[in-house]
Every structure is written in structure tokens, then in C-alpha cells.
Amino acid sequence: MKAWADIAAILEMSTAEVDSVATFYNLIFRRPVGRHVILLCDSISCYVMGYTEIKQQLMDLLQIRYGQTTPDERFTLLPNACLGTCDHAPAMMIDNDLYRDLTTASLLQILDQYL
Secondary structure, three states: HHHHHHHHHHOOOHHHHHHHHHHHOOOOOOOOOOOOOOOOOOOOHHHHHHHHHHHHHHHHOOOOOOEEEEEOOOEEEEOOOOOOOOOOOOEEEEEEEEEOOOOHHHHHHHHHHOO
């Protein structure tokens, strides 16, 4: 990837080193993302509290899967290992906004705020 080579040259690092940093941090995107990035927590707490239903409802509403962006480039959906709010699972972030105690009924109302 040419961008990695340019960044590596500026930082005096190898492209492999730059790539390893980019893959470590989940908010360094290695390809274009939508205007709003949805991070859905898939930790064990969220899983136990309804993650599977939330994930399926999001995918159905957006008509995309993990790692994909909606055709209008509004949303990108990504999994996240932990959002640190286990006592209010399931949870997701859209941009810098944290949503806790999610239900399938609440998702449409939340997404409408970003249209």
C-alpha cells in the first residue's frame, strides 16, 4: 500500500512496522469507512445480554455485514472486543457516542439520529 510506504518513509520505519501499528489499534482504518463508524461490542458480557440479536438487527437494518459500509457511505459496521461498560450490556459506539442497554427496538431510533 503506497500510503504505508509514504508514512514509513516519514517516520523512518519499515512498512511492516507501520502496518503492525495500524493493525493493533482498531481506530486506525486501513481502508475507507463511512461517515459514521459503528463499533458493536462483542465481549462475553454483551454476548450474554443479547449481542446476537442486536448484531442481526443492525445487519438487517443497514443491509451490511461486519467490515462493510452502506452503499450511501453513511455507516461502517465493525466488531469491538470491549467498550468497558459491561454493567450496561449490550453496548455500541457510533463515532464518539456510547449507547448502552441496547434493545432491538432501540436501534432504529438510535440510527435515525445519524441520517
